[in-house]
Amino acid sequence: MCGRFALTEKPELVRDALNLAELEGFPARYNIAPTQPILVVIAGERQERGSNLPERRAMLVRWGFLPGWVKDPRDFPLLLNARSETAVGKASFRAAMRHRRILVPATGFYEWHRPSKESGAKSQAYWIRPKRGGIVAFAGLMETWSSADGSEVDTGAILTTSANRSMARIHDRMPVVIRPDDFSRWLDCKTQEPRDVADLMAPVQEDFFEAVPVSDLVNKVSNSGPEIQAPVAEVLAVEKPKSTKPDSGQMSLF
Numbered sequence: 521m522c523g524r525f526a527l528t529e530k531p532e533l534v535r536d537a538l539n540l541a542e543l544e545g546f547p548a549r550y551n552i553a554p555t556q557p558i559l560v561v562i563a564g565e566r567q568e569r570g571s572n573l574p575e576r577r578a579m580l581v582r583w584g585f586l587p588g589w590v591k592d593p594r595d596f597p598l599l600l601n602a603r604s605e606t607a608v609g610k611a612s613f614r615a616a617m618r619h620r621r622i623l624v625p626a627t628g629f630y631e632w633h634r635p636s637k638e639s640g641a642k643s644q645a646y647w648i649r650p651k652r653g654g655i656v657a658f659a660g661l662m663e664t665w666s667s668a669d670g671s672e673v674d675t676g677a678i679l680t681t682s683a684n685r686s687m688a689r690i691h692d693r694m695p696v697v698i699r700p701d702d703f704s705r706w707l708d709c710k711t712q713e714p715r716d717v718a719d720l721m722a723p724v725q726e727d728f729f730e731a732v733p734v735s736d737l738v739n740k741v742s743n744s745g746p747e748i749q750a751p752v753a754e755v756l757a758v759e760k761p762k763s764t765k766p767d768s769g770q771m772s773l774f
Contacts, residue, residue, distance in 0.1 A: 522695045525629035537655045541575045553741045558583045561623040563707040585677035586665035604679045604721035608714040616661035624658040633690045646731040659696035684723035697724040
């Protein structure tokens with residue numbers, strides 16, 4: 521899953537990387553958490569710029585997806601992520617998969633390796649970033665939820681897939697990464713149905729990300745500076761020995 525991420529590149533670099541029509545300035549965000557506003561990119565209308573690329577627009581949505589049919593958000597779970605393998609068949613995400621696919625720009629995300637309780641080891645947080653640096657675009661879904669009084673809230677979720685081999689030691693899921701050459705196809709909900717973009721929802725190649733062990737400062741939303749990405753010594757889980765029967769005095773190979 522993806523429960524925290526960061527976007528720390530300068531706005532002009534984000535604008536150029538995503539081919540946005542325009543983008544207002546924003547501060548570096550090192551610890552983006554659920555229910556906070558997140559920057560997303562949606563398809564726009566084509567315009568004459570000497571290019572065949574479509575114009576794209578940036579907007580803010582609440583991180584926490586709300587299907588349009590939800591009556592009371594208090595009675596509905598917070599959907600931060602959607603499993604890419606099953607999203608098109610889920611009532612919560614079916615319409616968004618067909619009509620409202622988005623990109624979520626980031627400079628990386630955080631994940632936690634949580635050892636078994638029996639090991640007695642602490643959880644280890646990791647800052648997971650592209651090895652070559654820069655901006656990465658996660659696949660996402662968007663929905664505008666309307667309350668009974670007519671007010672509207674734009675909401676979004678990040679799609680996940682099974683972890684590749686290098687990430688699997690930390691967690692069994694990871695965000696779906698959309699490569700720049702595929703931005704247009706992913707965002708094109710007019711001609712590209714979910715089955716047409718299913719191939720994009722695969723784990724990114726093994727050497728794309730690197731995992732940097734960091735402290736538990738990232739656990740608190742109030743910690744929002746660059747210090748939460750400072751590398752620390754990795755805490756390795758050491759399994760406690762299993763309980764054994766009283767020694768019978770006989771030796772064993774096992």
